[in-house]
Amino acid sequence: MFIFRPLVNALRYPRSCHLHTVSSRSTVQDQLRSVLRETAQPVAVVASRPDGVTASLHGATLSSFTSIAMDPHPLVSFALRLPSRMSASLKDAYSRGDALLTISLLSSIQKDVAIMFSRPDLYPAPFQSVECELTPENLPKFPHALGALVCRLVSPAVPLYDMNFLDALMREGQSRPLAVVPPLSAGSVISELFIAQVLRVEAGSGVSPLLYYRRKYTTCVDPKRP
Structure with a gap:
């Protein structure tokens, strides 16, 4: 836990920092979005089956996914924007001790899958419209x-919108605080971070990755592949 303290502290302005060296939050946000648009991101869908057998399936296209460790345990992280039925489902499953899930890394022919699981307003039941299989764990x-x-x-789940929560979480001897949602401007979104251990990998038949680049879905081509 304590390895995260420098990260939390770094997100606060140091006392010795001169104001003219720090950009406004809105400026940093705009600049970061601009830079990230020039970086292709892999597209993945997280899915779960809350009680493992009878409950309806839950799934969501991830806006942020990455591998964060290989040793001693293979770990991945992802963020979900709130409000999210997927987030609520995972938190409920974690509280019961059975928070299993799958993360499918989509291929270039699965743009429709990515769209359906990113727009619950347009596709409230995406599993009824896409081809789905079950793993031996009965996960989609x-x-x-x-x-x-x-x-x-x-x-x-780690609330990424409350820095005071993160700071208190890393301090010894403090009870876990309640996260507070800050005032948000129009169009702003908040997210929660999830960390998961990879238990098993199932290879797929896809060849080229589905990527999100400059606000569009695309792919890349291996020049060595015929």
């Missing part, structure tokens, strides 16, 4: 993906 995965990661959450 998508054929034609690059692969599916069978995972288990290893920590509670």
Whole structure:
């Protein structure tokens, strides 16, 4: 836990920092968005089955996903924007001790899958419209993906919108605080971070990755591949 303290402290203005060296929050946000648009991001869908057998499936296209460790345990992280039925489902499952999930890394032919799981307003029941299979753990995965990661959450959801919560969380001897949602401007979104251990990997039949680049879905081509 304590390895995160420098990160939390770094997100606060140091006392010795001169104001003219720090950009406004809105400026940093705009500049960061601009830079990230020039970086292609992999597209993945997280999915779960809350009680493992009878409950309806839950799924969401991830706006942020990455591998964060290989040793001693393979770990991945992802963020979900709020409000989110997927987030609520995962938190409920974690509280019961059975937070299993899959993360399917989509291939270039699965743009429709990414769209359906990113727009619950337009597709309230996406599993009824896409081809889906079940893993031996009875978890959903998508054929034609690059692969599916069978995972288990290893920590509670981390509210990324409350720096005081993160600071208190890393201090010894303090009870876990309640996260507070700050005032938000129009169009702003808040997110929660999830960390999961990869238990097993299922290879898929996909060849080229689905990427999100400059606000569009695209792919890349291997010049060595015929």
